[in-house]
Amino acid sequence: MTQEISIFGFYFPAIVLCALVAGAIWYALDYAAIRLSAWQFFLHPPLARLALYLVLFALVCAFYPNF
């Protein structure tokens, strides 16, 4: 994975971009899960929500294009 990306000449860590993209996807999925009351099937819903974010973050990092 590229270490840094350039935005208007400023270098930002690429991992931040991955975290933001994962956050956006998580936000939508979490909203849907709340509407469907899906989290109630878990023993500790907050932990499950965090785990979902971590999975998404790992996936985004794994498929991050190396440009």
Add this chain to the structure above:
Amino acid sequence: MSAAGSARSRDAATTLVRRLAACVRDAGFDPERFRFASAITLAAIGALYFAFLVNLPNTYWALLTIPLVMRQQSGATVWRSSARLIGTLSGMVVGLVIVAFFDQNVFAIVAVLSLWLFAMGVLARFEMGSDAYAYGVAGLTALIIVLDTRSDGGQAFSYAVSRSTETVIAIIAGFVVGLVLLPRSTLPLVRSSLGEARAKVFETIRLAIDRESEPSAEMQRGFTADLRTVFSNMRSASFERTSPNGSLPRMRAQANALIETLATAEAFSFALAHAERGDAVPQPVEEARRRLAKLFDDLGEGEPDAEEAEERSGRFAALRDELGETISAYAFAEEPDADKLDTVSGLYRVRQLAARLADLYAADAAVLDPKRTFKTVKPTQTRYRDLVAALEIGSRPAIAFALVATFWLFSGWANGRVLALITGALSLLVPTIAPRAALAAAGRNIATGFLTMVPVALLLMVLLPHVQTFWEFAVLIGAPIFVLFYLFAGGPQLPIAIGGTIMLAIGLQPANTPSYDAARLINTGVTLSIMPVLFVSAVTILFPNTTAHVRRHLKRGTDKLFRKAIRRRLDEPGFFGQFVDLLGDYGGDLDVDDETNRRLIGRSRGVALVVHEICGIRNSKGTIPEHADRRLGEIAEEAARAGPQADLSSLLDRVEAVGHDARRRLATTDDAGNSAAFRTVMAAELLHAMIHQRRLCLPGKTT
């Protein structure tokens, strides 16, 4: 060891355990404080761990952020953290722009930073809770980036990125602990604050129904402060996405019903106490009042379930409907009939209170049973935006910073930069997180926290170089943080814990590669000790919160909101949302033993009653007779401008004229069912009594 020896050791151990248990019991073991202190400690350790892991400079920033973003409830933590992040990012951008444009001129930097602090102070006063905190953080971040990199502008960007990263790390650690490991929903807090406000409102209703007395200024202040807390807690709860079945909108409707009930109860109380022209309340009114009192007595003590709440609502609604029919049987004539007016007016007030109680219990049932439908209330602005106060509050950090920075530049004192930074930042930040009346106390408590932690930090400097692993380090750093927050987590003492953690972070500067320096710690201690003195001076010398200052703002704010409501620039929920903030904020700081203060608070509540009546006319069906709402509003405005000795007879005549016009409209057969005209008659009656009692007049000298 002999048997006797081991028995003695066992006894000694048992005695020690008992003594320790007694100490903990005497200190009042509080599981909630224990949970919060544990959460702060775990988050602080987690934040340091991640900061060390990515090997950032100034890792103590992450430690510094934790006590400022972690709150007892999850929603409040998210709200505060979001504010911190947004404030950091915007402060970072502004800081970089200032460095880019003014790096060569230190006086220009001080001037621009003062302006930035002023702008942030003004905007912070326009918001409440953590929204205000975001502006405080924006000011702080710009100060840090500009002043810390002033001698090396090229480093500003990487410095700003480090600062933001450390903030994000602390927020993530706070979220993991506060939202995942030890979550605590804000909804129970909203429920309990609503319960407290409700108990006080019911006390007012009880006094009103029993005709014992009008609510005292202290009671008025009490329920206004509680309602203000309800709004703030609701805002926190709105940051929790998982609130079950959308309970927050239902609670908002409940709070709105509570405010309407309160305003109606006060109108009832005032109308029955002052509107009667004869010696006694007319017989039908007395009878209706007794029936309402009986229904109220039969409510009992316990909390109802949804069915019971629905049933109670039905009982009050039945009385409302019955009284509605009784009232409609009274035909109005154009010419005034004092007895009839007294009777209808009294019955109307009883009916209105019954109607509001029916609505309140229906709202309760909707909260208790999410399947029930409810009347949605759109969220309104609950902050009264006081421009004059905002300009004063904005000037305070700007002037304080400019003065200390000038001293630093002319004296050449090395630590002057740190002092200027902290004085400017705290005089901007602390007012966004501490109530106005507690500002000076907050400054003193922060100083106490600083001093408490100096010896602890010195001890840690001795011990930390000997630790081998992060977990040993975590225990040594975590223990004082836990103790601080366990002892001082509650209310006004929280700044002690925050000050202590600041000292620990800045004085010790825990880092991946430790370089502890006792001289730096002592220097920091001395510098930080001057800060509370400067901060307390800033809040007590620059625009001090004296009684005259608070009275002036309460009077001005009441007049401004009144004007807006009369000119239809604010609807009723909008008015009451801001009015609760205004009266809770300024009224809460006034001593109600003082006659002038009591009258000023009473005047504000009188204005709220007038707005309630005028909005009632506007919300009713039918045509408003001859712009009666506007005319009554203008008359009330003039009454509110009048002094204690002013001649109000012309205003009384004008109110009677409005009532006469409305009665004439009702007397015509075609418009007999015009409820706007009917409410105009009732509002005119109430306003007449209020002007007659000089309820809206200024209490004399308010400054």
